[in-house]
Amino acid sequence: MMFNVIVILVLAVILLAAAVYAVAQKDLLYAVLATGVISLILSVFFFIMQAPDVALTEAAIGIALTTIIFIITIRNTSRREDEVPVEHEPDRVDKESKIIKQ
Amino acid sequence: MKKLLVILLLAVVAYSLGTALMSVKFGENRLGKVQDEETVSAFYLNNTPEKLSVANVVTAIVVNYRGFDTLGEVSVLFLAAMGLGSILYHRHKEGEEEEAILKPSSQLVQAGSKLIFPAILVLGAYVFIHGHLTPGGGFQGGAIIATGFLLMMMAYKDYKVSHKVLTWVESIAGVTFAGIGMWGLIVSQSFLENTLPIGTLNNLFSGGIIPIIYVAVGFKVAAELTGVLDTLLNIKDKH
Amino acid sequence: MNLDTNLLMSIGVYGSAIGLILIGLYAVLIKKHLTKIVIGLSIIDAGIHLLFIAIGYISGGTAPIFSPAGEKIVANGGIMVDPVPQALVLTAIVIGFAVTAVALSLVIRLYRHHHTARIDQIKSLKW
Numbered sequence: 001m002m003f004n005v006i007v008i009l010v011l012a013v014i015l016l017a018a019a020v021y022a023v024a025q026k027d028l029l030y031a032v033l034a035t036g037v038i039s040l041i042l043s044v045f046f047f048i049m050q051a052p053d054v055a056l057t058e059a060a061i062g063i064a065l066t067t068i069i070f071i072i073t074i075r076n077t078s079r080r081e082d083e084v085p086v087e088h089e090p091d092r093v094d095k096e097s098k099i100i101k102q
Numbered sequence: 103m104k105k106l107l108v109i110l111l112l113a114v115v116a117y118s119l120g121t122a123l124m125s126v127k128f129g130e131n132r133l134g135k136v137q138d139e140e141t142v143s144a145f146y147l148n149n150t151p152e153k154l155s156v157a158n159v160v161t162a163i164v165v166n167y168r169g170f171d172t173l174g175e176v177s178v179l180f181l182a183a184m185g186l187g188s189i190l191y192h193r194h195k196e197g198e199e200e201e202a203i204l205k206p207s208s209q210l211v212q213a214g215s216k217l218i219f220p221a222i223l224v225l226g227a228y229v230f231i232h233g234h235l236t237p238g239g240g241f242q243g244g245a246i247i248a249t250g251f252l253l254m255m256m257a258y259k260d261y262k263v264s265h266k267v268l269t270w271v272e273s274i275a276g277v278t279f280a281g282i283g284m285w286g287l288i289v290s291q292s293f294l295e296n297t298l299p300i301g302t303l304n305n306l307f308s309g310g311i312i313p314i315i316y317v318a319v320g321f322k323v324a325a326e327l328t329g330v331l332d333t334l335l336n337i338k339d340k341h
Numbered sequence: 342m343n344l345d346t347n348l349l350m351s352i353g354v355y356g357s358a359i360g361l362i363l364i365g366l367y368a369v370l371i372k373k374h375l376t377k378i379v380i381g382l383s384i385i386d387a388g389i390h391l392l393f394i395a396i397g398y399i400s401g402g403t404a405p406i407f408s409p410a411g412e413k414i415v416a417n418g419g420i421m422v423d424p425v426p427q428a429l430v431l432t433a434i435v436i437g438f439a440v441t442a443v444a445l446s447l448v449i450r451l452y453r454h455h456h457t458a459r460i461d462q463i464k465s466l467k468w
Contacts, residue, residue, distance in 0.1 A: 001346055002346065004346075004350070005346050005349050005350055005353070008349075008350055008353040008354060009349065009353045011353075012353040012354070012356065012357040015357050015360075015361070016357060016360045016361075016364070019360065019361055019364045019365075019384055020364060022368075022380060022384065023364055023365075023367065023368040023372070023377070023380070023381065023384075028374070028376055028377070031377065031380055032380065035380055035383055035384065038361075038384065038387055039387065042387055042390070042391060045354070045357075045391060045394075046391075046394055049354075049394050049395065049398045049422070050398065050402060050403055050404045050422045051394050051397075051404070051422070051427045051430075052237035052404055052406075053158070053160045053161075053237045053238070053239065053242070053427060053431060054390075054394060054427050054430050054431055054434070055237075056229075056237055056238060056242045057241055057242050057245070057431055057434050057435070058390070058434055060241075060242050060245035060246055060249065061241075061245050061434055061435065061438050062387075062434070062438075064245075064249045064252070065245060065248065065249065065252075065327065065331075065438060066383065066438060066441060068252060068331070069330075069331075069334060069441070069442055069445055070376070070379075070380070070445065072334045072335065072337075072445075073376060073379075073445040073448055073449055074376065076337055076449045076452065076453075077375075077376060077448060077449060077452040077458045078374075078452075078457075078458055081372075081373075081374040081376075081377055083459075104371075105371065108367065108370045108371055111366075111370075112363050112366060112367060115362070115363065115366065116359060116363055119359050119362070120359065123355050123359070126396060127347075127351070128347060128350060128351030128354065128355065128395065128398070128400075129347060129350070129351075129398055129399060129400030129401075130399070130400075131399050131400075131402075131420065132399075132423070133399070133420070133423060136420070136421075142425060143423045143424060143425045146424060146425070147405065147421060147424065150407070151407045151412075156407075157406055157407045157408055157411070158405075158406050158407075159405040159406065159407070159421075159424040160405060160424050160427050160428050160431065163424055163425065163428040164428045164431060164432070168428065171432065172432070175432050175435060175436060178436055178439055179435065179436075179439050181439075182439035182440070182442055182443050185443050185446070186442055186443055186446045189443075189446045189447060189450050190446050190449065190450065235408070236406070236408070237404070237406065239431075241431065241435050303407065304407075304408065304409065323435075330442055334446075337449070
């Protein structure tokens with residue numbers, strides 16, 4: 001019983017630290033990895049509270065798939081949060097909604 | 103100024119959640135006696151091993167007692183995959199060369215992933231076939247299979263998953279799910295009614311329509327998630 | 342000593358669930374970069390799922406599966422935890438992933454058009 005309590009408290013501290021790190025970090029790649037760590041610890045919590053189906057689902061979907069779609073988004077947008085964009089006029093479109101190359 | 107207001111709002115939310123959770127004691131037994139069936143959960147726990155012969159009560163709830171909600175969830179996943187594909191649509195102009203988005207990976211990764219990919223597929227299939235006996239089910243197995251395809255897509259530069267096959271698999275699985283529901287409606291006047299023979303507890307062929315529906319859901323979720331990942335990984339870079 | 346461990350466990354689990362919801366809400370309201378806002382949404386989802394499963398837990402209970410071992414436990418007078426919140430959270434996790442995927446595709450599309458992903462730099466609302 002005591003062992004259970006210690007494990008839960010240690011995991012809760014790591015969980016909140018990872019959440020604060022995910023929100024405060026300016027480099028988005030590390031923030032996304034911290035979100036993966038949150039899913040991992042959450043899966044362990046679900047197992048401790050006797051819910052094996054939910055733990056399997058959170059592990060399969062939250063750790064692998066959510067992290068990968070975030071990383072693909074970072075690759076297609078900017079890597080850092082405080083990036084100042086280059087001055088660029090927005091693309092103009094013609095009558096058939098095709099983008100006119102400047 | 104805005105930060106102050108937000109912190110005030112967060113304090114109000116924390117206070118209200120905290121006082122509300124003070125009255126919900128952690129670990130208290132709210133089910134009552136299971137045989138008396140005073141609550142809905144007690145009813146599910148009491149009737150699942152006898153009336154349905156299914157070992158996993160969560161599977162019985164998701165597929166049989168609340169099966170219509172699972173049909174809704176599967177259609178939400180389908181809508182998400184469709185929305186993603188249409189938002190990221192890029193018309194291919196002629197003469198535009200297809201540049202690869204990923205660098206080729208090392209020899210170790212390529213050889214290893216070719217070895218481990220069938221094992222991941224078998225694990226995913228095992229999880230969704232035995233969904234009514236052990237923890238698992240359609241969604242978990244589908245996600246595992248999609249992760250296997252993701253491994254192959256990232257190890258090999260030009261690993262293509264045929265979109266036609268994915269579309270057919272997904273459509274047939276969805277039609278199977280809805281078709282079993284309509285069959286229940288025709289035979290015994292209730293959508294998704296359990297009509298096949300029940301069998302004995304802890305057998306592979308038990309539980310009536312529950313394993314069949316979960317196999318269909320497993321295939322559908324695997325095909326959808328693979329399609330989503332394929333769409334995302336093939337975004338052509340503009341610069 | 343018995344009540345003390347229960348109080349510590351409830352503070353640990355409920356506290357982390359409420360903490361996750363608050364941190365995610367802060368990220369959604371204050372941050373300016375769109376990907377960071379979607380990360381905040383995902384953290385709020387995680388907190389709510391933890392809260393659900395924590396409410397459905399019964400101390401001394403076991404997983405709601407009637408395997409041969411589970412049947413033996415029930416025959417000896419044991420109890421099982423509440424299966425209904427687990428079924429709800431199973432659906433909620435999958436739908437949360439679907440919503441995150443569509444939100445990120447919108448972020449990619451916005452970046453392609455405006456060449457920035459910060460909401461205080463997107464000013465051209467002419468279209």
